[in-house]
Structure formats: C-alpha cells, structure tokens
Amino acid sequence: MVLQSVEKLKKKYTITAILSALGVPRENYYRWCLQAINKPLSVEEKSIMELYKSTRYRNGHRKIKAMLKQNYNIELNLNTVQNLVQKHNLQCRIKPKRKWKSQGESIIIAPNLLNRDFTASKPNKKWVTDITYIQYGSTTKYLSTIMDLFNNEIVAYKLYDYQQTPLVIDTLKEALVVRNHLEGVIVLSDQGSVYTSYAYQACIKDNDLASSMSRRGNCWDSAVIESFHSNLKSEEFQYVKFNSLRNQDVTERVITYLNYYNEERIQEKLGYLTPVKYGVTAA
Incomplete structure (x- = not known):
C-alpha cells in the first residue's frame, strides 16, 4: 500500500514528504522497493491483499484464513497467514472500548432470564x-x-x-x-x-x-x-x-x-x- 501511495503521489510531492506523512521510515520504503523488484507477489499474497481491501480492513488474520478457503480455495496455516499479513503491514481496525451508561429511572424491572446464555438452538428463541x-x-x-x-x-x-x-x-x-x-x-x-x-x-x-x-x-x-x-x-x-x-x-x-x-x-x-x-x- 505504501509503494502504491508513493507511486501515485510522487509526481506531485517528494518521496520524503510522502513517507513523512505516512509515518514510514525511508529505510523501510527502499527495502520494500527492493523486495517488490526482486520478488513478485505470490497468488496467496495477492489474494490476502484483495480480501483486506474488499472487506475494508475489518477482519483479522483468522477470518482472512477462512475467507481464503471459501473464496479462493487456498488453504494456509494460520501462522503463515499472520506472517504474510504482517509482511505487508495489513492490520485489522481495533475496536475502541465503550463505557456502559444506564438510562433514566426504572419503572418495570423484568428478571434476567438469559443470565448471559447467548446461545439458542433455534431461530426466534x-x-x-x-x-x-x-x-x-x-x-x-x-x-x-x-x-x-x-x-x-x-x-x-x-x-x-x-x-x-x-x-x-x-x-x-x-x-x-x-x-x-x-x-x-x-x-x-x-x-x-x-x-x-x-x-x-x-x-x-x-x-x-x-x-x-x-x-x-x-x-x-x-x-x-x-x-x-x-x-x-x-x-x-x-x-x-x-x-x-x-x-x-x-x-x-x-x-x-x-x-x-x-x-x-x-x-x-x-x-x-x-x-x-x-x-x-x-x-
């Protein structure tokens, strides 16, 4: 993604300015350039990148592993998927924690029938x-x-x-x-x-x-x-x-x-x- 961004913007801005805005060290950028030149992306890498892009970076490597099998019939070890994800700096968005707030005064209080049992054997139970x-x-x-x-x-x-x-x-x-x-x-x-x-x-x-x-x-x-x-x-x-x-x-x-x-x-x-x-x- 960094390489693509630099390629797209380098006609208008200097590479140093682009990397500074992206927060990417120059050493990393040039190392990635050499890797891109010397070693083309594998089918697995391309598929992982496509999945991250199509899902808008909402899924982690475990779900990406399952989607590789479902969408591309590619089976990879979970550690392999994680390594490829880290290699290309792909990250799932981290969910912010949310504080619970009670709302207003109670009038009718019902018992807690579920008691944290969030499983159901059938729909509409x-x-x-x-x-x-x-x-x-x-x-x-x-x-x-x-x-x-x-x-x-x-x-x-x-x-x-x-x-x-x-x-x-x-x-x-x-x-x-x-x-x-x-x-x-x-x-x-x-x-x-x-x-x-x-x-x-x-x-x-x-x-x-x-x-x-x-x-x-x-x-x-x-x-x-x-x-x-x-x-x-x-x-x-x-x-x-x-x-x-x-x-x-x-x-x-x-x-x-x-x-x-x-x-x-x-x-x-x-x-x-x-x-x-x-x-x-x-x-």
Whole structure:
C-alpha cells in the first residue's frame, strides 16, 4: 500500500514528504522497493491483499484464513497467514472500548432470564435489543436494533432523531412483522427508561413475548449487542469525526453496514459463515 501511495503521489510531492506523512521510515520504503523488484507477489499474497481491501480492513488474520478457503480455495496455516499479513503491514481496525451508561429511572424491572446464555438452538428463541448513539451527522441519531442470538442476525432496526419509547416499540413491531408475529420469544434489554416503560412492557405482553433485563450497570449481561454496536462504529465510522457528515450520509452508511453485517461479515462463532448463510445452512 505504501509503494502504491508513493507511486501515485510522487509526481506531485517528494518521496520524503510522502513517507513523512505516512509515518514510514525511508529505510523501510527502499527495502520494500527492493523486495517488490526482486520478488513478485505470490497468488496467496495477492489474494490476502484483495480480501483486506474488499472487506475494508475489518477482519483479522483468522477470518482472512477462512475467507481464503471459501473464496479462493487456498488453504494456509494460520501462522503463515499472520506472517504474510504482517509482511505487508495489513492490520485489522481495533475496536475502541465503550463505557456502559444506564438510562433514566426504572419503572418495570423484568428478571434476567438469559443470565448471559447467548446461545439458542433455534431461530426466534432469544432476541437481544439495545440503543446506541450515532454522532457523526449534523445532529445525533439513535439506532435501535434487535438481534437473533441463534445466528447473531440483525432482525430489525430503527434510526430516529430521538431516544424515546416509540423508537424501541417500532423496532419491536418491525421484528414481529419480519418474523411473522412469533410468540414466546425472550427479548433481552437493559434497564433503560424506554425498556422499563409501561408502553414498551405492554407491547411485550400484548404480543406474548417474554421480557428479560440485564442487571443495572452490568454491560456483560448484554455483551453481544454491545459488541455489535461497537463493531458498527469502529468498522464503519472509525476515521470519521463527530458531526462531520450529512445526516443522509450517516443513514446510508448505517444501512450499508447492517446489510454487510448480515450478508457478508463472517463470524467465528458461526463457523466462519455470515449470519444469513448460517441461518440458511442450519435450516
């Protein structure tokens, strides 16, 4: 990537200036130039670089190893993949840690039925829901999602300009429509005021669902959905400053990532399949 960047920009800037902007020592650059001249890239190296580029550097070497087999029928030892990744300075984006915040006063508290058991033998047995802030547009938006713990698929979502009870009720109603108005599903949430509200709990009860809540101040009780929201921000918005995009662009990027997550992003838990493909295979 450094060699390509220098080749592209050297007509306009000096090599020293380009390397300084990239934070790359001159010694490394010229050593890479010699390597590029003396030894062409192997099929495996080209495939790894293509995978990193196509997935926007979202995956680590373990997932890249699985994708090499799936996409190119190339089987490499995990250490070999890691060495090739390090050789070409390819890195997965590191997810920033997120602090949990409780939301408002509680009205109706449901028991923690899941108790951190995030496995499900069938679809539509256990759902988990949460809200996250999206602060990259001109105004803050609030994303509400519902995930099926069978295959970690995002069943429904809503992106609103406010964090009020209709946001979570509308998300729940959409999930019921998508999954054909199921009954008896356990729906885990935190103890935020929107989830403990009478209106939301009435919606749960009227649709014959079972409400479950994580313990107050304990983000590990809903770690799966917390992790998903962290992935969304670190993978889709890592290099975006707060309040730097148009609201329309933010919405489009959220929708694009949700589709990517369900249909293209492989997961180790699912045997390196995507949520959608795992659901079809299991069915």
